Amino acid sequence: MNTDAVTADTEARALFTPLTIRGTTLPLRAGVSPMCMYAATNGMVSDFHLAHLGRFALGGAGLVIVEATAIEARGRISHHDLGLWDDVQVEGMRRIAGFLEVSGSVPGIQLSHAGRKASVREPWRAGAPLDESDAAQGLAPWQTVGPSAIPAGPNWPLPHAMDEQEIGESIQQWVAAATRAVEAGFRFIELHGAHGYLLHSFLSPVSNTRADAYGGNAERRMRYPLEVIGAIRAALPGNVILSYRVSAVDGVAEGGLAIDDIVEFAQRAVDAGVDVIDTSSGGISADRSTDTRVRRGFAFHADFARELKARTNAVVACVGFIIDPEQASRLVEEGDTDIVLLGREMLDNPNWVHHARRGHAGDEFEHWDRRFGSALEPRQHSLRALAASGETPLTRFAQYTEA
Numbered sequence: 259m260n261t262d263a264v265t266a267d268t269e270a271r272a273l274f275t276p277l278t279i280r281g282t283t284l285p286l287r288a289g290v291s292p293m294c295m296y297a298a299t300n301g302m303v304s305d306f307h308l309a310h311l312g313r314f315a316l317g318g319a320g321l322v323i324v325e326a327t328a329i330e331a332r333g334r335i336s337h338h339d340l341g342l343w344d345d346v347q348v349e350g351m352r353r354i355a356g357f358l359e360v361s362g363s364v365p366g367i368q369l370s371h372a373g374r375k376a377s378v379r380e381p382w383r384a385g386a387p388l389d390e391s392d393a394a395q396g397l398a399p400w401q402t403v404g405p406s407a408i409p410a411g412p413n414w415p416l417p418h419a420m421d422e423q424e425i426g427e428s429i430q431q432w433v434a435a436a437t438r439a440v441e442a443g444f445r446f447i448e449l450h451g452a453h454g455y456l457l458h459s460f461l462s463p464v465s466n467t468r469a470d471a472y473g474g475n476a477e478r479r480m481r482y483p484l485e486v487i488g489a490i491r492a493a494l495p496g497n498v499i500l501s502y503r504v505s506a507v508d509g510v511a512e513g514g515l516a517i518d519d520i521v522e523f524a525q526r527a528v529d530a531g532v533d534v535i536d537t538s539s540g541g542i543s544a545d546r547s548t549d550t551r552v553r554r555g556f557a558f559h560a561d562f563a564r565e566l567k568a569r570t571n572a573v574v575a576c577v578g579f580i581i582d583p584e585q586a587s588r589l590v591e592e593g594d595t596d597i598v599l600l601g602r603e604m605l606d607n608p609n610w611v612h613h614a615r616r617g618h619a620g621d622e623f624e625h626w627d628r629r630f631g632s633a634l635e636p637r638q639h640s641l642r643a644l645a646a647s648g649e650t651p652l653t654r655f656a657q658y659t660e661a
Contacts, residue, residue, distance in 0.1 A: 273286060273287055273288060273583060273590060273598075274287070277597065280496060280498065280499055281496070281497040282445050282499055284321050284364050285363075285364075287586075287590050287596065287598060288586060288597075288611050289323065289575075290314045290322045290600060291323060291600060292366075292367075293601045294325045295307065295310060297338060298341070300341075301331070301341025301342070301343065302340075302346075302347055302350055303340065303350025304350075307340070307354060311357075311358065312357050314604055314608055315357065315358045315361035315363040316627055317610065318610075318611030318626070321363060321364045321366055321597070321599075322358050323446065324354060324444075325368065326368050326369075327339070327367055328342070328343060328370060328371065329341075329432050330428075330431050331343055333371030333372055333373070335370075335378060336377075337397050342435040342438045345438065347438070351443075354442075355442050356443055359443065359445075364446055365445060366445070367444045367448070368450050369449055371428070371431075371432075371455060372455050372456065373403060373455050374402050374404035374410045374459055375453075375544065377400050387413070387414055401418055402415055402418070403420050403424070403456070404417035404465060405465060405468055405472065410454060410544040411543055411544030411546075412545055414544055428486075429482075429489050432486045432490055436493060437493055440494060445498055446499040447490070447499070448500075448502065448503055449483075449500070451503055452504055452505040453538065453540065453541030453542075454541040458542060460482040461480060461483055461515065461523060462479070462508055463479065463513055464508055464514050476519065483523075484526060484527065484530050487500070487530040487531055488530045491530065491531025492531075501532065501536050502527050502532045502534070502535055502536065503538055505520070505538055505539050505542065506537055506538070506562035506563075506566070507539050507552065508540065509539055509541070509542065509551040510542060517562055525570045525572075528572045534574070534575055534597070536574075536577065536599065537559045537574060537595070539562065539578075540552065555579065556585065557578060557589060558579055560595065561594075563594055568593075574595050575598070576598055577600075580599075580600055581603045583614035612625065622638060
């Protein structure tokens with residue numbers, strides 16, 4: 259496509275075009291990526307989560323995805339992750355899904371098992387593995403699990419290699435968590451298959467050196483994640499969107515998965531019941547000495563997303579330094595992705611979508627909650643009048659300067 263021919267109006271249409279998947283319609287192509295907040299106790303939702311996520315729906319996002327939510331207690335990244343391993347955790351999630359829905363966003367949730375990268379501290383405590391000093395504070399480490407007994411990196415604990423019975427039990431835990439998510443009212447369910455967590459660790463030869471039906475060649479390494487996908491799809495209502503987050507490359511110096519491997523897996527995932535492939539990268543190893551992660555430039559996963567979109571039957575989502583409405587629209591318009599997901603940008607500006615509408619579609623306050631719009635519209639008129647008169651917020655101080 260000739261980008262010179264893409265007008266601002268066309269860009270706005272690209273970003274704000276609805277997208278229907280399985281009968282569920284995203285009202286626009288901009289959504290909120292799952293972001294761990296480390297604010298839960300025993301996996302339970304708190305008022306913080308409702309306020310944190312609710313502001314994105316009020317800010318106009320078409321899709322809001324709840325942070326990585328553990329399918330079992332030992333699948334948590336930290337002690338403070340959300341969970342859906344117990345029925346008692348459903349009611350808090352129902353509050354979130356309900357608020358997102360009535361506020362105009364499709365409610366989504368990311369289900370996760372951290373595998374061999376579980377049992378760590380929060381990022382502001384360096385994200386390092388828990389140890390006995392944490393246990394003394396009531397935050398004891400726990401036994402991590404993975405496809406093989408290979409630590410995630412130097413000074414990381416040795417994970418327990420899951421046997422086939424445990425793999426079968428794990429698949430049922432994924433299904434049970436997905437069923438609880440549907441019961442809570444979520445209409446978009448994402449499986450976290452990236453960043454070195456359990457699903458990704460079975461797929462990658464870096465972390466899976468098994469010699470049984472779940473390891474060895476690429477076909478057998480795909481088996482566990484594909485069985486999880488198939489079992490969940492069979493349990494979901496037909497109108498619930500199933501997404502799968504991939505690391506498009508492993509990001510290690512040698513021996514890891516490359517984009518061609520992920521394209522092959524992604525199509526297999528679609529055949530098994532996945533609707534959306536959410537594109538990220540890296541994370542298979544915590545050893546920074548072998549790290550060849552993708553450079554973090556603007557929209558740094560877009561090339562991978564474009565490959566996945568061109569070479570699979572998936573609807574494709576993309577994350578990673580998408581910050582500008584024109585940039586986001588071009589990504590959709592040029593065929594790089596179908597959905598743009600913003601994380602930290604939304605933390606900085608929860609009203610990003612509303613501001614994008616104002617700047618690119620001439621939409622002032624039509625899509626805001628009327629309780630906000632009715633107050634902001636006259637404010638905007640006053641600001642325009644003041645600007646026309648030449649008055650600025652600092653005008654009144656000129657008299658003191660002159661004096």
